[in-house]
Amino acid sequence: MSEGQGHYAGTGGHGAGSQPTPYPQPTPYPQPTPYPQPTPYPQGGPHPQDGPYAGPNPYAQPNPYTQANPYAQGNPYPQGGRPQANPYAEPFPAQPAPVRPAPAAPAAQSPAVAPGAAFDGGFPGPQPRRSRIAVLLQFTLQWIYAPLWIAALAALFAILLWSGASGPSAPDSDSWLKVNRTxxxxxxxxxxxxxxxEDWERYVGPILERRIRAAEAAYAAGDGEVGADLSRTMGVKLAVRLYRGLGAAGVVRLAERYGWQGVPSGGDLARVRVSRRFPAPARVSAPGPQDPPAAPGTPWGARPTRSALLLPFMFVLQIAYVPVCWVLSLLAFWVKHPEPDYWDRWGARWGVGPRAFWAEFSGSAAAWDRHVRRVVVRETRQGTNRGAEAPRRIRVNLATYRGAGAQHVLRVAAEQGFFLDPAYLPEPEVCVRLHRPDRQA
Known part of the structure; x- marks a missing residue:
């Protein structure tokens, strides 16, 4: 036996002779090692691949796997080339033969989403891109035709205003009036x-946020569609030109950051709609129609009236400055007021109605009562003369009940079957919103 064979047969260290196994067993298939070759380098000696500075290692430790171990669980490579039985070897549980998984069927590739196809909850995806040449041409020419378009519209309105003619019939759509769309x-x-x-998101994101904030301000001012459970729903819509490369699904994802939800378009690819439902106020505190009258100066009591010396001048001058302010507001259409009912508040401050002039000028309680009853009865019965159903919700502004008080409006409206609307927070300093319950309820 060579030294290389003695190293693998269980030697007792470097240079030690081979030790017999304490539990020798006959090799069932004795045969010589297939490739016995003498090792030219003894154990611990230098190896040609170790370099010129390699030498014997004085700290070399005997290999524990080459010593005879009476408790070793079998020698995987005995001298005969076959495993030997070990009486102390613990039987290993039978391992199931590895099962080669069957080759998976090739997954069907999902078809590419075509531009404008509906996905992500049924909302359309990005629309087809416009030609770059067409976009650049429109961007260049708009600085020429947009001013001419605005000048032509102003001239047309001036002609119609001063001539008194009805003019040619306009198309059903008002797109020809809105230059900003092109x-x-x-x-x-x-x-x-x-x-x-990402570029479209950076463009449409601020627009969507601005419109959502404006809709929430309109809700605070009393706007919104009232539902059966007295909740109110606000809606915002965007034209496709504002989000073409993002898609309606992308706009809905942006709206969800603000608590809004997408409204199914029903196949309409020209715009996207988002909405938000606001629950009804939990508690509406207001005096009843039969409660004692509220004190003057309180929210539900009579409000301070304007000076009797100033009222005649306002009554005459409003014939001139009210139309001027209205025209200026049309020209400055880009100016957005924080309050949707801005003009109602402006009219209550700077306007004097012909019917309310005597009541406010004299300060008589009877004159205010007649004026309030006339307005409330007219609003509650509006539409019945034309065969239509009477309105279920009406609004009475401060100019109608300034000297009588908001509670007096509740008293007069109760006689017509109207009560304070529970879907809105009361604002007696601005208006009184009334609601007629269903007859079945």
Whole structure:
């Protein structure tokens, strides 16, 4: 036996002779090692691959796996090349033969989403991109035709105003009046040219946020569609030109950050709608119609009236400054007031109605009572003379009950079957909203 064979047969260290196994057993298939070759380098000696500085290792430790171990669980490579039985070897549990998994069937590739296809909850995806040449041409020419368009509209309105003619019949759509629909702002130019969703998101994100904030302010001012459970729903819609490369699904994801939800478009690819439902107020505190009258100066009592010396001048001058303010508001259409009912508040402050003039000028309680009854009865019966159903909700502004008080409006409205609307928070300093319950309820 060579030294290389003695190393693998269980030697007792470097240079030690082979030790017999304490539990020798006959090898069932004795045969020599297939490739016995003498080892030219003894154990612990240098190896040609160790380099010129390699030498014997004085700290070499005997290999524990080459010593005879009476408790070893079998020698995997005995001298005969076959495993030997070990009486102390613990039987291993039978391992199931590895099962080769069957080759998986190739997954069907999902078809590419076509531009404008509905996905993500049924909302359409990105629309087809416009031609870059067409976008650049429109962006260049709009600085010429937009001013001419606005000048032509102003001239047309001036002619119709001064001539008194009805003019030619206009188309059903009002798009010809809105120049901004054909205007490509510089912020949208980049999104149109690149077509990347992130560029479109940076463009439409501020627009959506601004419209959502305006809708929430309108809700606070009393706007919204009232539901059967007295909740109110506000809606916002965007035209496709504002989100073409993002898709309606992307706009809905942006709206969900503000607590709004998408409204199914029903196949309408020209716009996207989002809405939010606001629950009814938990508690509405207001005096009853039969409660004692509220003290003057309180929210539900009589409000201070304007000076009797100033009222005649306001009554005459409002014939001139009210139309002027109305025209200026039309010209400055980009100016947005924080209060949706801004003009109602402005009229109550700077306007004097012909029927309310004597009541406010004299300060008589009887004159205010007649004026309030006339307005409330007219509003509650509106539409019945034309065969239509009477309104279920009406609003009475401060100019109607300034000297009588908001509680007096509740008293007069109760006689007509109307009560304070529980869907709104009371604002007696601005208006009184009334509600007629269903007859079945």
């Amino acid at each position: 205007f490509v702002p510089p912020r949208r130019l980049k999104a149109e040219l690149t077509g990347r969703p």
